[in-house]
Amino acid sequence: xxxxxxxxxxxxxxxxxxxxxxxxxxxxxxxxxxxxxxxxxxxxxxxxxxxxxxxxxxxxxxxxxxxxxxxxxxxxxxxxxxxxxxxxxxxxxxxxxxxxxxxxxxxxxxxxxxxx
Numbered sequence: 001x002x003x004x005x006x007x008x009x010x011x012x013x014x015x016x017x018x019x020x021x022x023x024x025x026x027x028x029x030x031x032x033x034x035x036x037x038x039x040x041x042x043x044x045x046x047x048x049x050x051x052x053x054x055x056x057x058x059x060x061x062x063x064x065x066x067x068x069x070x071x072x073x074x075x076x077x078x079x080x081x082x083x084x085x086x087x088x089x090x091x092x093x094x095x096x097x098x099x100x101x102x103x104x105x106x107x108x109x110x111x112x113x114x115x116x
Contacts, residue, residue, distance in 0.1 A: 003041040007100040009088060010035045010048070036086050038100055041108060043074060045084070057084055059108050067098050 033049045045054040061082075063075040070089050076082035088094040 003039040006038045006040060006104050007097065008035050008037045009086070009093060009097050036097075038097075038104060040104060043084070043086075043101070045086070055084055059105060062105070065098070065101055065105060067094060072098055072101065 033047055034054070035046055035048045037044045037046065042056060042058045044056045046052060047054065057074055057076070061077050063077045066073050066075070068085075071085055071087040071094065074084040074086070076084070086097075088097060
């Protein structure tokens with residue numbers, strides 16, 4: 001793989017699939033160990049204790065990234081049914097992680113334009 005670790009957000013949480021379109025991480029759930037990992041080309045949600053991948057979202061499939069009241073939404077090109085939501089209620093952590101995502105997406109888009 002040609003990618004590099006950039007940042008992660010880790011919290012004691014559980015991930016609950018919502019009926020319509022995304023995933024919600026609920027904080028402070030006993031036994032939870034969800035980590036959202038940002039690399040140079042994708043964002044992943046995984047369970048660290050079992051090393052189980054919850055979801056993997058390559059930037060090639062991302063339409064846009066937005067900050068919402070309680071977290072960060074990754075809009076999928078295939079539509080809302082494929083969107084991912086990272087629950088980050090702490091505004092400071094939310095702002096930091098969104099800044100990391102924004103910088104990576106900007107660099108990713110620049111690399112893609114240069115390759116074409």
